[in-house]
Amino acid sequence: MNAPSTAARRRLTRSADFDAVYRRGRSRSSRHLVVSLFPREDAEAPRVGVAVPKKVGNAVVRNRVKRQLREAVASPGFALPLGSDVVIVARSGAAEAIETQGFVWLVDELRALIAGEAGPS
Numbered sequence: 001m002n003a004p005s006t007a008a009r010r011r012l013t014r015s016a017d018f019d020a021v022y023r024r025g026r027s028r029s030s031r032h033l034v035v036s037l038f039p040r041e042d043a044e045a046p047r048v049g050v051a052v053p054k055k056v057g058n059a060v061v062r063n064r065v066k067r068q069l070r071e072a073v074a075s076p077g078f079a080l081p082l083g084s085d086v087v088i089v090a091r092s093g094a095a096e097a098i099e100t101q102g103f104v105w106l107v108d109e110l111r112a113l114i115a116g117e118a119g120p121s
Contacts, residue, residue: 010047033094050087055091068098
């Protein structure tokens with residue numbers, strides 16, 4: 001079996017990993033996003049999980065929001081704390097907010113939530 005790619009290793013995929021972040025991590029929220037952050041014991045690359053519930057829209061809309069969230073986290077200059085697990089949950093209205101306010105707004109919103117500041121909702 002082939003080794004997972006770099007992007008795949010930096011993703012949270014198992015339900016148990018998501019549950020650990022929800023239970024033991026700290027969360028911050030804005031009107032359209034919730035970010036839960038859990039510092040792990042190791043100093044490896046951060047791992048990111050994205051959850052977009054059905055309230056956000058149909059499958060096409062949810063998948064678009066997931067892609068945009070992953071792209072925002074992977075954008076140049078976006079830094080996550082080393083050795084941390086991060087779960088980003090989109091709330092209802094997130095798709096419309098991203099469309100109207102733009103990708104730069106999304107990056108700034110995520111950056112503010114991860115830094116612990118009040119989001120620029």
